[in-house]
Amino acid sequence: MLLEQLRDFEWLNEPENVIFRDGDMTVAAVSKTDFWQNRRKNIHRDNGHFFFARCSNNFTMTVHWSFPELLEFRQCGLMLRFDEQNWLKAAVMASENGNFHVNSCVVNAGCPDFARQSLSSRPSEIWFRARRGNSDFTLFYSLNGTDFYQLRQFSFILEDAEIKAGAYICSPADSGFEAVLHSIDFS
Numbered sequence: 001m002l003l004e005q006l007r008d009f010e011w012l013n014e015p016e017n018v019i020f021r022d023g024d025m026t027v028a029a030v031s032k033t034d035f036w037q038n039r040r041k042n043i044h045r046d047n048g049h050f051f052f053a054r055c056s057n058n059f060t061m062t063v064h065w066s067f068p069e070l071l072e073f074r075q076c077g078l079m080l081r082f083d084e085q086n087w088l089k090a091a092v093m094a095s096e097n098g099n100f101h102v103n104s105c106v107v108n109a110g111c112p113d114f115a116r117q118s119l120s121s122r123p124s125e126i127w128f129r130a131r132r133g134n135s136d137f138t139l140f141y142s143l144n145g146t147d148f149y150q151l152r153q154f155s156f157i158l159e160d161a162e163i164k165a166g167a168y169i170c171s172p173a174d175s176g177f178e179a180v181l182h183s184i185d186f187s
Contacts, residue, residue, distance in 0.1 A: 001170070009166065009184075012081075025181045027051075027076075027169050034172040035079070035089055039110030046174075051181070052166030058132050060187045063146065063167045066125035067179040070094045074125050078128035079168040080137065082158045085110040089168060090139055090151065092119070092126045098137040102141050104128070108157045115152055117141075125182075135159045148168035 011107065017028035027049065034045040051154075063078045077091030090104040098117040105112050127142040135155050140148040167184055169176035 008053050009105060010164075011052075012052065012164075015049045015169070018174065019151075023182075025051075025167075027179060027181055029074070029076075029169045029179075030176045031170040031174055031176045032076065035087070035108045035168065035170060036077040036105075036112070036172075037085060037087075037110050038112050039075055039085070041177075048168055048170030050079050050081065050164070050166060050168040051184075052079070052081070053162040053184075053186070054162050055132070055165045055186075056161045056163075058134065059165065060129065060131045061165050062127060062129045062183070062185045064125065064127045064182040065092075065167070065169075065179050066182060067092075067177075068124070070122065071173070071175075071177070072096055073173050074171045076179040076181075077126070077164060077167070077171040078130055078139075079164075080130055081164045082144075083107050085117070086140070086156055086158050088137070088154065089142065090128050090129075090130075091168075092123055092141075094122075102153050104139055106152075106154045113154075117151060119143075130146050130165065132165075133161070 019026040035048040036045040077090035081087035102117040130141040
């Protein structure tokens with residue numbers, strides 16, 4: 001990523017440690033950070049790190065992350081967000097039993113809809129792609145940047161014209177997590 005390309009991006013909960021090197025952005029998530037909402041269980045976590053651009057039109061966005069080590073519940077991926085109660089996040093994550101998954105969660109009015117896709121091996125990088133067609137969205141992932149697989153189709157209750165779209169990282173655990181954001185491309 002060129003710094004020139006990133007001039008229209010903003011942070012929600014900017015991390016303490018971001019390093020630009022060789023066109024990439026290394027981001028260190030602070031411990032005990034997360035994006036999770038469940039109105040019915042009175043859970044409200046909104047302190048993860050989100051790097052985004054504001055989008056009013058239809059778009060296709062692709063995000064590419066790599067990570068040297070993926071530990072339990074640490075996550076990096078793609079996020080679409082209207083506000084604290086209405087968003088999508090998609091990430092690769094290790095579970096407590098050491099298995100790896102691609103997870104996605106759509107939150108509408110504070111109510112989560114969670115989905116999980118098992119992976120056969122430990123990935124070291126991942127691409128996510130989101131397409132917006134008015135109020136409808138389609139989410140994909142890839143382990144090689146070429147072959148993309150559909151994870152889900154969804155809509156948001158809100159139909160505001162502007163949505164925040166970008167990359168997120170967080171570490172709900174007691175220790176932080178570092179990953180490299182290689183690109184955020186819009187078309």
